[in-house]
Amino acid sequence: MSCISCLAFRQKKLDNSVEEKDNLHLKEKIGGENSSGASSFTFYELSLATKGFKCANLIGEGGFGKVYKGHLSKGQASQIIYIKVVAIKQLNLDGQQGSHEFVTEVLMLSLFHHSNLVKLIGYCSEGNQRLLVYEYMPKRSLEHHLFEPEKSKQLSWNVRMKIAVGAARGLEYLQCKAYPPVIYRDLKSANILLDHDFNPKLSDFGLAKLGPVGDNTHVSTRVMGTYGYCAPEYAMSGKLTLKSDIYSFGVVLLELITGHKALDLTRKSGHQNLVAWFRPYFNNKRMYAQVVDSRLEGNYPPRSLNHAIAITAMCLQEDANRRPLINDIVVALEYIASKSIRELNKRLESKPETNPN
Numbered sequence: 001m002s003c004i005s006c007l008a009f010r011q012k013k014l015d016n017s018v019e020e021k022d023n024l025h026l027k028e029k030i031g032g033e034n035s036s037g038a039s040s041f042t043f044y045e046l047s048l049a050t051k052g053f054k055c056a057n058l059i060g061e062g063g064f065g066k067v068y069k070g071h072l073s074k075g076q077a078s079q080i081i082y083i084k085v086v087a088i089k090q091l092n093l094d095g096q097q098g099s100h101e102f103v104t105e106v107l108m109l110s111l112f113h114h115s116n117l118v119k120l121i122g123y124c125s126e127g128n129q130r131l132l133v134y135e136y137m138p139k140r141s142l143e144h145h146l147f148e149p150e151k152s153k154q155l156s157w158n159v160r161m162k163i164a165v166g167a168a169r170g171l172e173y174l175q176c177k178a179y180p181p182v183i184y185r186d187l188k189s190a191n192i193l194l195d196h197d198f199n200p201k202l203s204d205f206g207l208a209k210l211g212p213v214g215d216n217t218h219v220s221t222r223v224m225g226t227y228g229y230c231a232p233e234y235a236m237s238g239k240l241t242l243k244s245d246i247y248s249f250g251v252v253l254l255e256l257i258t259g260h261k262a263l264d265l266t267r268k269s270g271h272q273n274l275v276a277w278f279r280p281y282f283n284n285k286r287m288y289a290q291v292v293d294s295r296l297e298g299n300y301p302p303r304s305l306n307h308a309i310a311i312t313a314m315c316l317q318e319d320a321n322r323r324p325l326i327n328d329i330v331v332a333l334e335y336i337a338s339k340s341i342r343e344l345n346k347r348l349e350s351k352p353e354t355n356p357n
Contacts (some may be wrong), residue, residue: 039122101206116170139194227261250315259293
């Protein structure tokens, strides 16, 4: 039994909680494996693709499990038709919750398709194994580039704004184009993957929830996600809304601007929580140049920086109702990104040419 309908049936046996109803709703909308576009793989096939899950192929690791680079081939040994490079996530199944996250991710990514959402190629649910097969993202995660010293210089101001725009478009699709709308619930730099041109794609939908519809204003659920990114009202009450993701997006914007982690226990007291540390600076433009990521070496348009921080401040409003809609965020960020390109190009053109003699 490996079809999507069977996966949902297994989940029903494991968990009769309120969260299981979301998966049943999704299963009804998909209507079977053929409409999902995701293929079913055997554990043997994925073991071959990763050379036995060899350490040399390990490209990521977290609480969810390990991610390996793999090569899927089609054809006989004497005549390989093609080889596809993929990322294979082997989940750590922690009881019912691990199985729930696996089913949720398969169903979510089977339903929803967008250029800024990572593509699910297939899955494996053989025995007690739970694996997911994604398109391979060669630049890995935004977290990797922001916080690995040897990588950070690749993230120019224009690239950072490009990533912000793409991530916002992915979120806009989930909130405005999908029905029912989807609350991502785990938006963070580690879950924003980058292709070879630094185009971002949202990944890891195991914690995603169907959002409120009709007269409902929120979804009640136990608090999940990553500390430092969770909206305060959700962390305190468990009431989840679309605006909860807007807060998390604001934290990612702040990481892009400052180059600091949402939560960094290696920093001194008062600086460890990024939002709490930066909040006093939001209304002090004279301090912006001192808190922007020093690795940018001043190569950013000051007006674009001001606008980016203004958007970030709105996203991080403690009152969820005062946070902007994702549509407005996309429009504002697209304007900043295009303006930044023009301003930086003008700056380069105005520089005097150096005479090598």
